[in-house]
Amino acid sequence: DAKTTQPNSMESNEEEPVHLPCNHSTISGTDYIHWYRQLPSQGPEYVIHGLTSNVNNRMASLAIAEDRKSSTLILHRATLRDAAVYYCILIKWGADGLTFGKGTHLIIQP
Amino acid sequence: ETGVTQTPRHLVMGMTNKKSLKCEQHLGHNAMYWYKQSAKKPLELMFVYSLEERVENNSVPSRFSPECPNSSHLFLHLHTLQPEDSALYLCASSQGDGGAVNSPLHFGNGTRLTVT
Numbered sequence: 216d217a218k219t220t221q222p223n224s225m226e227s228n229e230e231e232p233v234h235l236p237c238n239h240s241t242i243s244g245t246d247y248i249h250w251y252r253q254l255p256s257q258g259p260e261y262v263i264h265g266l267t268s269n270v271n272n273r274m275a276s277l278a279i280a281e282d283r284k285s286s287t288l289i290l291h292r293a294t295l296r297d298a299a300v301y302y303c304i305l306i307k308w309g310a311d312g313l314t315f316g317k318g319t320h321l322i323i324q325p
Numbered sequence: 326e327t328g329v330t331q332t333p334r335h336l337v338m339g340m341t342n343k344k345s346l347k348c349e350q351h352l353g354h355n356a357m358y359w360y361k362q363s364a365k366k367p368l369e370l371m372f373v374y375s376l377e378e379r380v381e382n383n384s385v386p387s388r389f390s391p392e393c394p395n396s397s398h399l400f401l402h403l404h405t406l407q408p409e410d411s412a413l414y415l416c417a418s419s420q421g422d423g424g425a426v427n428s429p430l431h432f433g434n435g436t437r438l439t440v441t
Contacts, residue, residue, distance in 0.1 A: 249429075256434070
């Protein structure tokens with residue numbers, strides 16, 4: 216499976232945008248890019264996913280590089296409730312389950 | 326409320342005990358998963374059930390025994406565990422068509438297991 220690389224931790228201020236990077240230089244053409252996050256004392260929750268084009272939903276935006284070797288999760292206006300570990304995961308069509316890495320621990324300062 | 330309910334939330338058991346973890350999903354999904362999350366380690370996929378058939382077993386020791394009696398319920402039976410099995414055990418479900426790509430996994434909030 217292709218691997219992803221994320222910073223161990225990032226810090227941002229409340230009400231400011233947050234850009235969480237993910238490198239996946241060995242991504243294959245059949246890999247989808249998924250993002251999940253895990254709030255304290257909870258299970259992970261789905262955030263967003265994409266293949267080639269940028270994606271937007273009510274939680275976040277996903278910007279995918281043209282060569283697909285990196286992607287960025289964008290939280291447009293961070294709140295204290297966005298403090299969590301964010302996971303960038305590559306998934307092939309038909310694959311069962313997700314393989315999690317260590318993720319990025321996002322800290323939001325008031 | 327995630328639609329996936331795990332009980333109990335906390336469990337302390339001795340190494341000679343037998344206990345079971347329960348997971349119930351109310352989302353109409355047809356695939357269910359067990360994950361283990363140990364301190365300082367990434368989540369590890371343990372078992373996958375699709376349409377009540379086990380489709381993946383990631384080299385999990387036999388002291389962990391899953392059971393999926395129907396598409397809404399999943400159990401993890403535990404016996405003669407070791408202290409290093411102490412962890413957060415997470416259950417998840419998905420619709421299963423196309424795997425996890427087009428059907429995001431919905432996780433419960435886990436059972437915190439301590440083996441003494």
